[in-house]
Amino acid sequence: MRIVLDTNVLISALVSAQSAPAHILARCYAGELDLLLSPEGLAELRRVLTYPRIRKRLHYRDDQLEGFVAFLEQTATVLTPSVQVRVVSDDEDDDHFIALALAGQALYLITGDDHLLRIGHYRGVTILKPAAFWRVWQTLKRD
Numbered sequence: 001m002r003i004v005l006d007t008n009v010l011i012s013a014l015v016s017a018q019s020a021p022a023h024i025l026a027r028c029y030a031g032e033l034d035l036l037l038s039p040e041g042l043a044e045l046r047r048v049l050t051y052p053r054i055r056k057r058l059h060y061r062d063d064q065l066e067g068f069v070a071f072l073e074q075t076a077t078v079l080t081p082s083v084q085v086r087v088v089s090d091d092e093d094d095d096h097f098i099a100l101a102l103a104g105q106a107l108y109l110i111t112g113d114d115h116l117l118r119i120g121h122y123r124g125v126t127i128l129k130p131a132a133f134w135r136v137w138q139t140l141k142r143d
Contacts (some may be wrong), residue, residue: 001140002034002077004101006094006111007044009130014068015057020130024110027137028075035076036104040096042078045069079104087122090115101125108133 005013005024013021028035048054049065058065081096081103088094094116101109102123109127111117116127128136 001108002036002104002106003028003133004036004097004104004106004109004125006097006109006113006116007041007048008112009110010045010072011048011054012112012130014060014065020134021110023134024130024137033137035072036100036106037072037076037078038096038100039078039080041100042069042073045072077104085122087119088115098122098125108136 003024005021005028009021010025012019013025016022024033025035027033046069049058049069060068079100081099083099083102085095085099085102087098094113097109097111097116098119100106102125106125109116109125110130110133111127112129117129119127121127
């Protein structure tokens with residue numbers, strides 16, 4: 001199953017190893033989920049990892065954080081979406097996550113962003129919070 005994780009979900013996975021984002025990312029590493037990333041999303045992740053308010057919450061050295069991003073680049077499917085969408089009127093920067101999900105035929109976009117969550121569904125992509133997706137995933141794994 002192909003999924004897209006918003007930047008805030010990737011950051012949350014680093015903040016707490018026992019969180020739903022961390023469990024989801026672990027399933028990606030295990031090959032049970034196919035994580036889709038874009039060069040734009042990776043650049044955003046690198047930028048956000050330098051924010052002082054984020055760095056306060058993380059207990060990693062710079063080289064460890066760069067290793068995390070490099071590992072994501074190696075294990076995820078990195079796509080440059082060829083389609084552009086205008087869906088998130090309140091925050092057009094979030095449109096690239098929807099475009100990535102469409103380009104990669106992802107079933108789920110997992111985010112903590114209210115602008116995206118308000119959309120709910122878009123052209124076959126279901127947009128959920130990490131905890132909600134984790135419950136869905138656990139149900140699917142049981143079936």
